[in-house]
Amino acid sequence: MKDIKVLREERLQVANEMKALLDESKEDGKQWTSDDDAKYNNMLDKVDNIDREINAIQKYLDTVADDAVIHASQEKFNDKTKDSKARDLYATFLRKGDKGLTAEDWQQINAAMSTGTGSEGGFTVQTEVASELIELLKDYSGMREVAEVFTTTQGNPMSFPTSDGTSEVGELVAENAEADDQDPSFGTVPLNVFKFGSKVVAVPIELLQDSTIDIAAFVNRRLAERIGRITNQFLTTGSGTGQPRGIITASTAGKVGGTGQQTTVTWEDLVDLIHSVDVAYRRLGASFMMHDNTMRDVRKLKDDEGRPVFLPSYTGLAGALPDTVMGYGVTINNDVPVMAASARSIAFGRLNTYKIRDAMQVSLFRFDDSAYIKKGQIGFLAWARSGGNLVDTTAVKHYQNTAA
Template sequence: MTIQQLRERLAAVKKDARNLLENKGSATWTKEEQADFDNKADEAERLERQIEAHQRMLDNEAENSFRNVPKKKDAEGAKNEAVAAYETFLRKMSNRLTPEEVQAIRNTMSTTTGSEGGYTVQPIVASTLIEALKDFGAMRRVAERLVTGNGAALSFPATDGTTEEGEIIGENATATDLDVGFSTVPLNTYKFSSKVVTIPFELLQDSSVDVVGLVNRRLRERIGRIQNRLFTTGTGTSQPFGLTVAAGVGKTGATGQTTTVTYDDLVDLVDSIDEAYQSEAFKWMFSQIVRRTVRKIKDTAGRPIWTPAYDEGISAKTPDLLLGYPVEINNHMPAPAANAKSISFGDHSKYTVRDAMELTMFRFEDSAYIKKGQIGFLAWARAGGNLTDTNATKLYQHSAT
């Protein structure tokens, strides 16, 4: 089957499963109906894996055919000056730059490290690259983003008013003082490396190749993955505070549930969030491994608690729902295991990702690369993250034994 046929089949399977949920309503499900739904869920998962495999193959083919990719230009047919200077920096050997090209690079990119082959990328280019990191990390898709001009240490103010309440006062009595309690959350940045990306001479010399897109994609894939992993599970020691470290536990599985979760556990996790928070922002977050389990959990009437998504028409999309709340898949969330915190629920926008807009690019033209017919590129980015409101998100933790 082609990837389009697989997608159409996936949409049809998910739609059938969703219709089955809607048609049954509150009625108790028979074992046959449960089995039918589970079979559809299994087929949907198989189709998703096939689509991912096809997509990887297509991406690899596209990467090997960059000569057919047209250059990107703006609406007027002329490239933005900053992007043009960035592309010149990527394409041309330093000893072959014209005085005008050197000046253009210096006008749009800092020369702080120019003598070493590096430049601080102008914000117009850096912001585009950093924004694209959302494609490689669930945490950036759900988190609040804070941009600072430098990476100096920063303490973010936090306060919790969910337990505060007013009072009844008698006539001529004095109101009681209740100061708002503030705390601070460290939101420091850390230095991330893309590792050296090597590009063959031929691609750099071919004007039909979108070299900016090629290099940027490699950079954001590498930086995006490590940042998402640490924003999810970082210890806070010489790295960001990850969600699973900063958030509190809302529900712990009963003894014996070292790799499982029950319907009651999920209900309890939902109810561990104070009702003062806006439930419209609530989401689930877990890995595909956990999804395989929760997709088949039934309520006390035997009804599936998972509502599959499917596309309606051309552009309208519906999200996968679990107990009525959207699901965000993050494969850096821990897998089920003893004491593992494998499920997060709540308002994940209370996690803040901080970017220091000092993306630095280096170009390597030394013999180690030249003798292989390659040029090396290396990016440094500074970012950090932390949960600024620990009451807005809670975790499910598996039993220790």
């Protein structure tokens, strides 16, 4: 088995060669030839083969890590809280329940946050632990990769201020003339939080009793996986009624496909989509977001000179750069609709104008009643509150497949 680091270095080398090939073809007097196309496709095949090897090795490593209850994203949690009393109390609760905590333990917990124990064994996770649990959600959410995320200590209704200044301009003023007025327009969008549950995670009693197992890492990872995926779904396509307003829902149409393009997109469509977003936003870091299946089709597109529009991630002057389409980065989010009749299948723009709000309080419940005990298990259920909205609908546009 090859070293995964070596494979990544090989991929980077091929990607840089592909960029050099494309850059060379754009020089004055140069054209994209059939030989260039063959070289590009050959190198793209190499990148795909390396990616398959990397994914296979990573899948194996993840399996080993899962067996050992070790996960790369969880290391961040461990590093920050390994000497923390809060984490020790949290682990004790997971293994033994609220009865396993002493009166002194409860004093420390009550000093940090409110708790709800009750007959079901509720445990409101301490702020330190809750913030790390929320941070883990990034690993399971394409939206959290690009959006601006902030936290509030409470989940009260909130209105977020908005202001669109793209149409505002100054003026040329003659000598001794007065300046005109132009007050900026302000508005608000709701940024409320909604309750999301992990469903019950059933853990064998033997795992809880094994002191060598990092039970906090195990439980947190599973909770983050489930909540991360369900929140990403609504942060992407939520209706905004009784749920977050997703970025796809909130965005406006930048380009609608032509007749017969229920499941296709063209290079010209992407050009129109890009230019439907104000140039100021494009200069401030615009990028694409789409489903992986859509990305598969976009990778095959070529411009009017026959050059591919896709370039794998490579090293630039500022360090590693992501996969790009027509020079703009791409975020893969499989909760974006795939191309189908009337589907809003590609988003483009300044994606960080989407705001995600997390209410810091995370509640965990431990179930040790007969329904679980007779199966030799203990159940865990987490509740978290999150919301999101696009605060500037002119900053993000979408490509929509035609209805027919």
